[in-house]
Each structure stands twice: as structure tokens, then as C-alpha cells.
Amino acid sequence: MINRQITLAQRPVGNVDESTTSLVENPRPECGPGQALVKVGILSIDPTIRTWMNDAPGYLPPIGIGDVIRSSGAGVVVESNTSRYTPGDVVFGMTNWQEWVVAGEENKFSVLPTGMGLDLPTVMNVLGVTGITAFFGLMEVGQFKEGDVVVVSGAAGATGSVVGQIAKARGAKKVIGIAGGPEKCAEVVEKYGFDECLDYRESNLARRLHEACPKGIDVYFDNVGGEILDAALSNIAMHARIVLCGAISQYNAMEKPQGLANTTMLIMRRGRMEGFIVLDFADRFAEAQMELAGMVLNGTLAHQEHLVRGLEHAPDALNLLFTGGNHGKTLVVVDESVQLA
Amino acid sequence: MINRQITLAQRPVGNVDESTTSLVENPRPECGPGQALVKVGILSIDPTIRTWMNDAPGYLPPIGIGDVIRSSGAGVVVESNTSRYTPGDVVFGMTNWQEWVVAGEENKFSVLPTGMGLDLPTVMNVLGVTGITAFFGLMEVGQFKEGDVVVVSGAAGATGSVVGQIAKARGAKKVIGIAGGPEKCAEVVEKYGFDECLDYRESNLARRLHEACPKGIDVYFDNVGGEILDAALSNIAMHARIVLCGAISQYNAMEKPQGLANTTMLIMRRGRMEGFIVLDFADRFAEAQMELAGMVLNGTLAHQEHLVRGLEHAPDALNLLFTGGNHGKTLVVVDESVQLA
Numbered sequence: 001m002i003n004r005q006i007t008l009a010q011r012p013v014g015n016v017d018e019s020t021t022s023l024v025e026n027p028r029p030e031c032g033p034g035q036a037l038v039k040v041g042i043l044s045i046d047p048t049i050r051t052w053m054n055d056a057p058g059y060l061p062p063i064g065i066g067d068v069i070r071s072s073g074a075g076v077v078v079e080s081n082t083s084r085y086t087p088g089d090v091v092f093g094m095t096n097w098q099e100w101v102v103a104g105e106e107n108k109f110s111v112l113p114t115g116m117g118l119d120l121p122t123v124m125n126v127l128g129v130t131g132i133t134a135f136f137g138l139m140e141v142g143q144f145k146e147g148d149v150v151v152v153s154g155a156a157g158a159t160g161s162v163v164g165q166i167a168k169a170r171g172a173k174k175v176i177g178i179a180g181g182p183e184k185c186a187e188v189v190e191k192y193g194f195d196e197c198l199d200y201r202e203s204n205l206a207r208r209l210h211e212a213c214p215k216g217i218d219v220y221f222d223n224v225g226g227e228i229l230d231a232a233l234s235n236i237a238m239h240a241r242i243v244l245c246g247a248i249s250q251y252n253a254m255e256k257p258q259g260l261a262n263t264t265m266l267i268m269r270r271g272r273m274e275g276f277i278v279l280d281f282a283d284r285f286a287e288a289q290m291e292l293a294g295m296v297l298n299g300t301l302a303h304q305e306h307l308v309r310g311l312e313h314a315p316d317a318l319n320l321l322f323t324g325g326n327h328g329k330t331l332v333v334v335d336e337s338v339q340l341a
Numbered sequence: 342m343i344n345r346q347i348t349l350a351q352r353p354v355g356n357v358d359e360s361t362t363s364l365v366e367n368p369r370p371e372c373g374p375g376q377a378l379v380k381v382g383i384l385s386i387d388p389t390i391r392t393w394m395n396d397a398p399g400y401l402p403p404i405g406i407g408d409v410i411r412s413s414g415a416g417v418v419v420e421s422n423t424s425r426y427t428p429g430d431v432v433f434g435m436t437n438w439q440e441w442v443v444a445g446e447e448n449k450f451s452v453l454p455t456g457m458g459l460d461l462p463t464v465m466n467v468l469g470v471t472g473i474t475a476f477f478g479l480m481e482v483g484q485f486k487e488g489d490v491v492v493v494s495g496a497a498g499a500t501g502s503v504v505g506q507i508a509k510a511r512g513a514k515k516v517i518g519i520a521g522g523p524e525k526c527a528e529v530v531e532k533y534g535f536d537e538c539l540d541y542r543e544s545n546l547a548r549r550l551h552e553a554c555p556k557g558i559d560v561y562f563d564n565v566g567g568e569i570l571d572a573a574l575s576n577i578a579m580h581a582r583i584v585l586c587g588a589i590s591q592y593n594a595m596e597k598p599q600g601l602a603n604t605t606m607l608i609m610r611r612g613r614m615e616g617f618i619v620l621d622f623a624d625r626f627a628e629a630q631m632e633l634a635g636m637v638l639n640g641t642l643a644h645q646e647h648l649v650r651g652l653e654h655a656p657d658a659l660n661l662l663f664t665g666g667n668h669g670k671t672l673v674v675v676d677e678s679v680q681l682a
Contacts, residue, residue, distance in 0.1 A: 058609050059609050257600075257602060260600050263585070264585075264588045264616075265398075267587065268398060268616070270615075270618060272615040273613070275607035275612055275613075276608070277611060
């Protein structure tokens with residue numbers, strides 16, 4: 001009756017490595033009054049986890065040294081002392097990187113819907129935080145409207161690929177992706193249906209963006225920050241909206257980045273640059289999920305999950321997000337037996 | 342019957358100097374059908390003029406080599422072939438840096454109101470573009486609301502000083518200025534009634550901002566850009582609004598600036614950074630002018646004009662904005678006889 005857990009051993013500099021985390025064994029937690037015991041099945045691997053490992057101000061406090069790595073995930077209820085959860089329910093919430101977790105007032109989980117014909121990895125991807133982020137980032141923060149020219153960085157990624165597909169479905173004039181390498185760029189166009197995809201590893205991204213959208217960018221959805229964001233800034237149209245969703249290029253940067261040089265374009269073009277965290281829209285998640293589930297079920301939303309098997313490989317899975325070694329939404333399978341009916 | 346004009350001789354690198362402009366003499370323009378001839382009395386010297394001298398994309402095209410320097414100003418109508426203007430009217434518009442200008446369909450002027458007991462320099466300052474910029478920047482772009490903590494850079498300047506006073510009048514919790522040197526900082530507190538003023542020339546502005554507003558900045562009104570903007574970004578409160586009004590530190594920078602390193606704070610704190618140009622609010626100018634005139638007339642809006650006499654000194658007057666040698670709104674008096682009744 002043990003609970004394998006991955007804890008933060010020391011704060012990483014750059015990429016996560018063997019010295020960053022420890023695999024520890026502790027007794028399986030008890031299920032107290034008002035609580036349920038959840039067997040963890042799958043973990044959502046998100047870039048934000050890397051930011052929580054730094055001792056820096058964020059939207060949540062840093063993970064403490066010795067604490068289990070914070071993460072969302074899903075599992076199955078095996079024991080329950082509350083009417084809120086029934087044994088057999090598949091639930092989503094903050095599982096953290098471990099095999100067992102207690103759900104209760106202190107750590108609430110939501111029960112995932114069954115009977116939609118969607119498997120757990122798909123739900124974790126498109127109906128999870130990743131897809132919801134794409135939806136509210138584009139529609140609410142980006143104030144997307146029909147006829148907009150939309151540019152998305154991290155376009156082959158779980159969030160970026162959904163952003164572009166929603167924009168296409170809702171009548172964007174043109175949707176341009178930015179991704180790393182010819183293989184990912186091809187995927188963005190062929191699999192996700194973007195009009196075009198620019199490889200940021202090639203030179204002079206700013207000029208190529210200008211060629212791709214000579215009248216400027218109306219909505220730029222940024223997942224990466226840094227030089228790519230700066231290149232987009234230099235190409236914004238009047239009244240452009242820049243959605244800051246993430247800054248993956250900065251999260252494990254070893255040195256102080258060069259910084260953005262083109263923010264005065266926000267004055268020249270009356271642009272708006274706004275950051276958000278999907279949790280801000282927590283009371284409206286169902287709205288996005290309805291839309292996204294509809295698109296998946298009618299086949300207009302292509303998606304892809306990158307499954308890594310074994311809790312012990314979660315740190316490597318996190319690194320994939322920064323090396324670009326993943327294809328689609330990265331998930332760690334902790335227990336294969338946990339499935340959505 | 343000559344018209345002295347100042348033209349752009351070559352594009353400046355850094356500050357404007359003797360080689361940048363030429364003082365030329367041309368025949369006084371003729372007053373054609375539908376036009377009025379205006380004798381220029383006063384010029385508004387604004388940082389944006391410096392941006393128009395660069396061969397760079399902006400919200401208006403660059404000034405051409407050999408063209409008269411673009412500038413707003415006021416003058417008196419001396420001859421009119423249109424019912425729109427009556428000789429004796431004092432009018433405001435794009436006078437450019439010269440002694441005579443033709444008003445007409447191609448270059449419209451507005452007739453300034455008389456009988457309010459406000460002199461021409463005051464009207465050019467508070468009721469002019471400078472004050473209107475402060476009003477809409479704070480209220481519309483900054484979405485100021487009672488109880489906000491407001492920080493203003495360029496606080497001793499024409500726009501910044503008005504921003505802080507409007508915020509105080511409308512119930513800001515705290516208004517903090519940023520200015521250069523102890524003399525200006527004292528002026529910001531004593532003359533303009535800010536709660537506090539930080540000298541950016543002293544070290545560690547970011548830490549001092551944190552001490553001044555430990556719960557963070559709700560509205561940051563930026564006139565300067567660069568490192569000061571970056572220091573403010575590192576101290577924003579949740580849902581902060583950053584108003585990009587100008588970036589005077591960048592306009593005549595000799596080298597590529599370091600760039601902003603703290604924009605990921607916009608994600609962490611769900612902040613919004615938005616640029617604007619006052620011309621975007623052209624159809625609502627009267628709204629701001631009513632408010633500002635009321636404040637001047639009831640004595641709640643302190644203001645100060647820095648008068649430089651002589652058209653030929655306009656280039657030096659422009660430099661004052663960048664060296665900090667001015668106190669209040671910088672105006673060049675071209676003809677002392679032009680006055681508001």
C-alpha cells in the first residue's frame with residue numbers, strides 16, 4: 001500500500017535533469033471523512049509546471065523543495081466518504097505527480113462526463129485545460145472576429161493547434177502558424193489545416209511574417225515569448241490584440257533574455273497586449289467544452305496526444321515541451337487501467 | 342511678405358542639432374478660394390515630432406527631407422475666403438514650424454473658444470492635445486476607477502502632471518510619480534499634488550516602486566518606455582492596465598535598447614498593456630476639454646507652460662523634452678501679438 005511520488009529535490013537551472021526531482025515512496029494516503037481516494041491514471045504535462053519549479057513570483061506559489069510536483073491529471077475514485085464522488089467516477093483535478101491522491105474540500109475534483117464516446121487522452125487534451133485555454137484566449141482575450149488575420153506561435157502544440165482550428169472554423173481571413181522545424185510546420189498545415197506555417201528556426205522571421213500577412217496581424221496568440229513575440233509585434237495591424245498565453249522560450253532560459261524591442265508598435269498601431277490564465281475563466285469552462293466537444297465529434301477538430309508511459313518518466317516528458325520532442329498534447333500514463341467508459 | 346520656415350535638412354541621429362534643420366524663407370502663401378490665411382502665433386512642442394523625423398513606420402508618415410517640420414500650433418485668421426473662419430478668429434491645427442499657414446479643406450483648423458478667461462498658452466497646454474491625451478489615456482485606455490493605485494512616468498511633464506491630478510481628483514488610492522532629479526520630483530509632489538515621486542536617476546527603481554506600492558500598481562501611465570516601463574511591469578497588481586502613451590527614452594536612442602524583460606508579468610498578473618494615439622478620440626475631444634476647463638477654472642488643476650520665444654529656437658525647444666530642461670508644457674512663441682481674448 002505505497003504511493004510513489006515525484007518530489008522537487010532542487011530548483012533546476014535550465015532543463016530539468018536527474019538532480020531536479022526524486023522518486024520517493026510514502027504510505028498510500030487515508031480516505032478521511034468527506035474525502036475520496038483517487039487512483040491516478042494520467043497526468044497533464046504543461047509548460048507552466050516548469051515555472052512553478054522556479055523560486056519566482058507567479059500566479060501560484062513556487063513548489064516547495066521536497067513537495068510533490070504540482071500537476072493536473074485524472075484518476076478513478078476507488079473509495080468515497082462523500083456523496084460528491086462515487087467509486088468508479090473518473091475525476092479531473094490537481095493529482096500532482098503521484099499514484100494516489102485524496103479528493104475533498106481542500107482539493108476538489110470534477111467528475112468527467114462519460115458516454116460521449118471520447119477517450120481519456122482526448123478529453124485531457126481538447127476538453128482539458130489545453131483546449132479551454134485556446135478557446136478563451138482567442139475569443140475573449142483576443143476578441144477574435146470573422147475576417148481577422150491570426151498568427152499562432154507554438155502552432156504544432158496542444159494549445160496552438162486548437163487556436164488555429166477554432167479561428168479557421170469561425171471565419172478567419174488567414175491563419176498562420178509558427179513552429180520549429182519542417183516536420184512540425186508540415187503537420188500544422190496538413191493535419192491542423194492552417195493556411196501557412198513559418199519555421200522560426202530559419203532566419204528573418206519578421207520579414208517572412210510581413211510577406212505572409214502584408215496588411216498586418218489582427219490577433220497574435222503567443223505561446224513562446226522572446227524573439228518570436230518581438231517579430232510578431234513588428235507586424236501588427238491597427239488595433240491588433242496580442243494574447244500572452246505562455247512564454248515557453250523564457251521559462252528555463254539560462255541567461256537574462258534580450259527583451260522586447262518592438263513594444264512601441266503598440267502605440268503606433270494602437271495595439272493591446274494582454275496576459276491571462278485559464279483559471280480566470282473557471283466558471284465558464286463548460287461553454288468552451290461544449291464547443292470543443294462538438295468540433296471533435298463532428299470531426300472538424302484534429303488533435304493528437306503524445307503518451308509517455310510510467311510516472312517515473314514525467315520529468316523527461318516535461319523536458320519534451322522545451323526541446324520540441326513531443327507531437328501534440330503530452331500526457332503521462334500512470335495507470336493504464338484508468339479509462340473513460 | 343515672406344514666410345520663414347524650418348525644414349528638415351537631414352534625419353537626426355540622437356538629439357536634433359544644427360545640421361538637422363534649416364531656416365528658410367519662402368513667399369507668404371496665397372489665400373485661395375475656400376481657404377483662410379493664418380498668422381502663426383504659437384507652436385506646441387511634443388515628443389512625437391522627434392519620431393516623425395525618423396525614417397521609420399509610425400502613425401503618420403515620416404517628415405520628408407526638405408519639408409517643413411510637422412507640428413500643431415495656433416494662430417490668428419487674417420484673411421478668409423470661407424464662412425468657416427472669420428478674420429480675428431484664433432484657430433488651432435497643424436501649423437507646422439513656420440510663420441504663415443493656409444487653412445482649408447486640406448488642412449482643417451478648429452476655432453478656439455474665447456471668453457473663458459483662459460490665455461492661449463494655458464489652452465494650448467491643458468485644453469490642447471497634451472491634456473486631452475492625459476484624460477483619455479487614464480480614463481479610457483487605463484480604465485481608471487476609484488481606489489486604484491496609479492503610477493505615472495514623466496510626471497513633471499505636461500501630460501504626466503495632468504494624469505496624476507485627474508487621478509487624485511477622481512479618488513485614486515495613491516498617485517506616485519516618476520521624474521528625473523530632485524527638483525522635478527519636488528515639483529510633482531508640491532505643485533501637482535502627487536502623493537510621492539521617485540527619481541529614476543537613483544538606483545533600483547523597481548525596489549522603490551515596490552516599497553511605494555507594496556500591493557502593486559493598478560494603472561501605470563507610461564510616457565517614457567524602456568527600463569522605467571520594465572521596472573513598473575515587475576510591480577503590477579492583478580488585472581493592471583498599462584497605458585503606453587509615449588516612449589520618449591526610445592525616440593532618439595543611439596543604440597538598440599535592452600528591451601523589456603518583464604512582460605511575462607502580464608501573464609502572471611493578467612495585465613493589459615495598450616498603446617493609443619489621442620487622435621483616436623478626436624470625436625470626443627470636447628468631453629475632455631469640458632472636464633479639464635472646469636478643473637482649471639475652479640483651481641484644482643495646476644499647470645505650467647515653458648515658453649521659448651522665436652521660431653528659430655523651435656529645434657532647441659524640442660531638445661529640451663529629451664534633456665529634461667523644460668518645466669511644464671513647452672511652447673514656442675512665434676508671434677507674441679496672437680492672443681486669446
